[in-house]
Amino acid sequence: MEPRYLHQQTEEKMYDLWEKADAFNPDAVLELRKKENNPVTNKPFSIVMPPPNANDPLHVGHAMFVSLEDVLIRYNRMLGNDTIWIPGTDHAGIETQFVFEKKLAAKDQSRFNFDRSTLFQMIWDYVQENSGVAVDQIKKLGASADWSRFKFTLDKDIVSNVLQTFETLYKDGLVYRDFKLVNYCLKCGTSYSELEVDHKDQVDPLHTIQYGPLTVATVRLETIFGDVAVAVNPNDKRYKQYIGTQIEVEFPWGTKKMPVIADEYVDPEFGTGAVKVTPYHDPNDFMMWTNHKNEISEVPQPVINTSGKLYNADQNNILIPKEYVGLGIVNARKAALEAYKTYKGGALLLNTNEKYSHSVGICYRCGRQIEPLPLPQFFISVNHEKNNLVQNALQALDSGATKIHGAGREKILRHWLNNLKDWNISRQIVWGIGIPVWYQISGYENKITVNFLDKEKKYTSALLSEALQTYSLEEIEQNLQSMNADISVPYVVSLSKPSNDQYLQETDTFDTWFSSSQWPVVTLKNAKPGDFDRFYPTSVMETGYDILPFWVMRMMLLGIYMTQKTPFSDVYLHGLVRDQKGQKMSKSKGNVINPLSVKEEYGADALRMALVIRSTPGQDKSVGLPDFKAARNLTNKVWNAARFVMLQTEKPSEGSAEKDAPQDEAFEKKLKEVVQTVTKQLNDFKIGLAADTVYTEFWHWYCDECIEASKSGHISRKALLQGMLIFLKLLHPFMPFITEAIWQEFSILNITKEKLLITANWPYEISTV
RNA sequence: GAAUCUGUAGCUCAGUUGGUUAGAGCGCUUCGUUGACAUCGAAGAGGUCAGAGGUUCGAGUCCUCUCAGAUUCACCA
Numbered sequence: 001m002e003p004r005y006l007h008q009q010t011e012e013k014m015y016d017l018w019e020k021a022d023a024f025n026p027d028a029v030l031e032l033r034k035k036e037n038n039p040v041t042n043k044p045f046s047i048v049m050p051p052p053n054a055n056d057p058l059h060v061g062h063a064m065f066v067s068l069e070d071v072l073i074r075y076n077r078m079l080g081n082d083t084i085w086i087p088g089t090d091h092a093g094i095e096t097q098f099v100f101e102k103k104l105a106a107k108d109q110s111r112f113n114f115d116r117s118t119l120f121q122m123i124w125d126y127v128q129e130n131s132g133v134a135v136d137q138i139k140k141l142g143a144s145a146d147w148s149r150f151k152f153t154l155d156k157d158i159v160s161n162v163l164q165t166f167e168t169l170y171k172d173g174l175v176y177r178d179f180k181l182v183n184y185c186l187k188c189g190t191s192y193s194e195l196e197v198d199h200k201d202q203v204d205p206l207h208t209i210q211y212g213p214l215t216v217a218t219v220r221l222e223t224i225f226g227d228v229a230v231a232v233n234p235n236d237k238r239y240k241q242y243i244g245t246q247i248e249v250e251f252p253w254g255t256k257k258m259p260v261i262a263d264e265y266v267d268p269e270f271g272t273g274a275v276k277v278t279p280y281h282d283p284n285d286f287m288m289w290t291n292h293k294n295e296i297s298e299v300p301q302p303v304i305n306t307s308g309k310l311y312n313a314d315q316n317n318i319l320i321p322k323e324y325v326g327l328g329i330v331n332a333r334k335a336a337l338e339a340y341k342t343y344k345g346g347a348l349l350l351n352t353n354e355k356y357s358h359s360v361g362i363c364y365r366c367g368r369q370i371e372p373l374p375l376p377q378f379f380i381s382v383n384h385e386k387n388n389l390v391q392n393a394l395q396a397l398d399s400g401a402t403k404i405h406g407a408g409r410e411k412i413l414r415h416w417l418n419n420l421k422d423w424n425i426s427r428q429i430v431w432g433i434g435i436p437v438w439y440q441i442s443g444y445e446n447k448i449t450v451n452f453l454d455k456e457k458k459y460t461s462a463l464l465s466e467a468l469q470t471y472s473l474e475e476i477e478q479n480l481q482s483m484n485a486d487i488s489v490p491y492v493v494s495l496s497k498p499s500n501d502q503y504l505q506e507t508d509t510f511d512t513w514f515s516s517s518q519w520p521v522v523t524l525k526n527a528k529p530g531d532f533d534r535f536y537p538t539s540v541m542e543t544g545y546d547i548l549p550f551w552v553m554r555m556m557l558l559g560i561y562m563t564q565k566t567p568f569s570d571v572y573l574h575g576l577v578r579d580q581k582g583q584k585m586s587k588s589k590g591n592v593i594n595p596l597s598v599k600e601e602y603g604a605d606a607l608r609m610a611l612v613i614r615s616t617p618g619q620d621k622s623v624g625l626p627d628f629k630a631a632r633n634l635t636n637k638v639w640n641a642a643r644f645v646m647l648q649t650e651k652p653s654e655g656s657a658e659k660d661a662p663q664d665e666a667f668e669k670k671l672k673e674v675v676q677t678v679t680k681q682l683n684d685f686k687i688g689l690a691a692d693t694v695y696t697e698f699w700h701w702y703c704d705e706c707i708e709a710s711k712s713g714h715i716s717r718k719a720l721l722q723g724m725l726i727f728l729k730l731l732h733p734f735m736p737f738i739t740e741a742i743w744q745e746f747s748i749l750n751i752t753k754e755k756l757l758i759t760a761n762w763p764y765e766i767s768t769v
Numbered sequence: 770g771a772a773u774c775u776g777u778a779g780c781u782c783a784g785u786u787g788g789u790u791a792g793a794g795c796g797c798u799u800c801g802u803u804g805a806c807a808u809c810g811a812a813g814a815g816g817u818c819a820g821a822g823g824u825u826c827g828a829g830u831c832c833u834c835u836c837a838g839a840u841u842c843a844c845c846a
Contacts, residue, residue, distance in 0.1 A: 004808085199843090206846085217846055231846090266846085275846045284846085358845050408773050412841075415772065419842080549841095580795095582781070614783045614793075618774080620839090622781050626795045629808080633794095636808045644805035653804085677785085686785060693785090696793070707805075 005639035007603030063595035206356035234262035252343035406573030406618025432509030517554035580624025605735035
C-alpha cells in the first residue's frame with residue numbers, strides 16, 4: 001500500500017468498479033449477495049432524489065443531500081434490504097427561464113422576440129447542454145444512485161403522468177378556473193402562489209381624502225378609479241347612519257355614487273375607520289366585495305393591466321379619464337395626487353402622512369412589489385369536501401404514516417396545512433408543462449386576446465376577432481406567444497387537441513411544483529416496470545427544511561391523492577450549510593464553499609464526513625476549512641491503520657500475538673457494542689451521531705488503544721484484523737471511496753470473502769466477517 | 770400579533786428513553802516520536818450546561834416563567 005491515501009487517483013477507479021459491478025442496481029445487488037451467501041431481506045428501502053435544477057452547477061447544499069442520502073442508501077444496501085435510490089433533475093420552470101432570459105438580454109434580445117415553441121426549444125437546448133454537469137458532479141461525490149433509472153421532469157412519460165393527474169383532479173372537481181386576485185409580478189411577467197410572495201416593510205405617503213360625507217385613507221391613489229363601495233365596521237357608531245345608504249363621492253375628475261357596507265374586517269381603530277373598496281386591486285377588498293355582492297350594484301373592473309398600466313377594461317363602461325390611461329402605476333399615482341392637490345385648492349386632500357410604514361408583498365425572485373391583479377387562473381382546491389387534500393395529509397401525520405425528523409418541523413408543517421389556501425398552478429411562462437386546456441373559439445373571438453408575432457416578427461396584441469381579419473388561425477397559433485381567454489369562454493380539459501380544430505390551447509404552464517409534487521409517484525411509475533409496486537411508498541424523503549411547504553407538503557397532498565398512500569414514511573430535513581462562523585453563505589460575503597474544490601483538495605470522503613458528522617436534522621450546520629482538514633486527517637488515519645494491520649498480517653513484528661491474546665475477549669465485546677450503537681443510531685436516523693460514534697471509536701479506541709495494545713501482544717493480530725474489517729464496514733456509508741479502496745487491497749490477499757465492500761454484509765454478527 | 774427553533778469549553782457544534790467523572794473538532798500549554806500515521810502520540814488547562822423556580826432518589830435532558838438570538842407566518846385602509 002502507498003504510504004499516503006491518494007484520493008485523486010482512487011475515487012474515479014472505485015466509482016468505475018461499482019458501476020461495472022452494477023452495484024447501484026438493486027437487482028444486481030441481490031444476485032451478488034446471494035452468490036456470496038449474504039442475507040437478503042426483501043424489505044424495500046427506497047429514496048427518490050430531490051431533483052436538482054438540470055442546468056445548475058453543484059453547491060454545498062447538494063453535497064449535503066448527496067452525503068446524507070448516500071449514507072442511508074449504502075447502509076440499507078449492506079443490511080441486505082432491497083435498496084434503490086432514484087436520481088433525476090428538474091426543469092425548474094421559472095428559475096431556468098429567467099436565467100435564460102438574462103442570457104437573451106445580454107444579446108439585446110428578449111422573450112418577446114420569439115414565438116413560444118421557438119423559445120421553448122431554445123431553452124430546451126440550453127438545458128440539454130448543461131444537464132450533464134449536475135449529474136457528473138453528484139457522481140463525483142460518490143452517490144450510489146441507480147443511474148439507469150434516471151428521470152427528468154420533462155421526460156415524455158413523466159409529462160404524460162402529470163397531465164393525467166391534472167385531468168383526474170379536474171374530473172374530481174379539485175381543479176377549477178377562476179377569475180380572482182392573484183399575486184402578479186410585473187417584472188417577471190407571471191403570477192405566483194402565496195408561497196412565492198415575501199414581505200418587507202416600506203415607507204409610503206398615506207393620503208387621507210374626503211370621500212363623500214366620509215373620509216378614507218389610502219396609499220394607492222391610482223387604484224381609486226376601481227372603487228365600488230365604502231366599508232365600515234358594523235358596530236361603529238360614527239358611521240351607523242350611513243350603512244346601507246348610497247353616498248355621492250366627489251373626485252377631482254367627477255362624481256360617483258356608491259354604497260356604504262358594513263364588514264367586521266374593518267378595524268374602527270385604524271385610520272378613519274372607513275375603507276374604500278377596490279375589489280380588483282386589493283385582496284381584502286376583493287374578499288369584502290365577494291361577501292357583499294348583492295349590496296353593490298356596480299360590477300367592479302380592474303384598472304391596471306398585466307403590463308402595470310392603467311386601462312379601461314370595459315369600453316362600454318369607461319372608468320378612467322383619458323389623461324390617465326396608459327400611465328404606469330408610479331406616474332398614475334403622481335398624477336392623481338397632483339389632481340387632488342389642485343382641485344378646489346386641495347379641498348379633498350385632507351392630510352398626508354409622508355412617513356407611513358407598512359408591509360408590502362414582494363416577489364421572492366426579483367424583489368419587485370407584487371401587484372394583486374385579477375386573472376383567470378387554474379386553482380387546486382385543497383379543502384374540497386369530497387376529497388380533502390389537507391385533511392388527508394394531516395391524517396398521515398396523525399397516524400404516523402409519515403414521520404418528520406427535524407427540530408419542530410412537524411408542527412410547522414401542520415401550521416401550513418391548517419392555513420393553506422387553494423393553490424394557483426398557472427404560470428405565464430413558456431418553460432414548463434403546458435396546461436391541457438382548450439378554449440372554444442367560435443362565438444368567443446371577442447373574449448380571447450392573443451399576443452403573437454406579426455408578419456414583421458413584431459410583438460402584437462389583439463382580440464382574436466381582430467387578428468383573424470389579417471391572419472389565419474394557423475398563422476396565429478404558429479406565432480403565438482400567449483393568449484388570454486375571458487373567464488366566460490368555455491373550455492375542455494383534454495390530453496390532446498380536440499378533433500374539432502376550433503380550439504386554442506391555454507398558453508399558461510404549470511407551476512414547477514405541480515410536477516415535482518408528483519415526483520415520488522411518477523418516477524417510480526416510469527423508472528422500470530414493477531418499480532412502483534416494489535418501492536412505493538418510498539422509505540425516506542431527505543431534503544432541506546427550507547422547501548418543506550413548497551415541496552414536502554405538496555408531495556403529501558398530491559401523492560396521497562394519486563395513490564391513497566402517503567408518498568414516504570420518513571422525512572429527514574437537513575439544515576442549511578453555513579460558514580465557519582455560522583453565517584449564511586452568499587456570493588456577496590465571499591464565504592461560499594464550492595464542494596468540488598473541497599473534493600479536489602481533500603477528497604470526496606472528507607467532504608462528506610465533514611458535512612455529515614454531528615449534523616442534526618432541522619438544524620443548520622456550520623462548516624469550514626478546519627472541518628475539512630479534520631475529516632481529511634481521518635481518511636489518512638484510516639489508511640495508515642489499515643496499512644499497519646496489513647503489514648502485521650504479512651510480516652508480523654516481534655512481540656505481537658497471532659491469536660488468543662489476553663484482551664481479545666474484551667476487545668470483541670466492545671467491538672460488538674460499537675456495532676450495535678452505530679446500527680441503532682442509523683436506524684433512528686441519527687446520522688450525524690452515528691458518524692461521530694464511528695469516528696471517535698475508530699480513532700480514539702481502535703487506533704489509540706487497541707493498535708498500541710497489539711504491539712505489546714495484549715490484543716492478537718487476528719482480533720485486530722477482524723476489528724479493521726468491521727470498522728471499514730461501519731465507515732463505508734460515510735466514506736465510501738477510501739474504505740472500498742482498502743477493502744480491495746485486503747481482497748488481493750484473500751483476506752475478505754466479499755469481493756466488494758459496497759455490497760458486503762453489515763456486521764450484525766461480528767463473527768461473520 | 771402568532772408560531773417554531775436555539776442558548777453546553779476561547780470558536781463551531783454533538784450529547785442517542787432522565788442515570789457514574791458533560792464530549793468532539795479547531796485553538797491553547799507542556800512533553801514525546803527513526804518502523805502505521807507530524808495529516809502523529811501522551812499529558813494538561815479550559816464548562817454554575819443563559820437565568821430563576823418546579824417534578825424526581827437523581828435534571829444539560831422533563832415542566833413553568835424570565836432574558837437573549839435566529840427563522841417563519843399573518844396583518845396593516
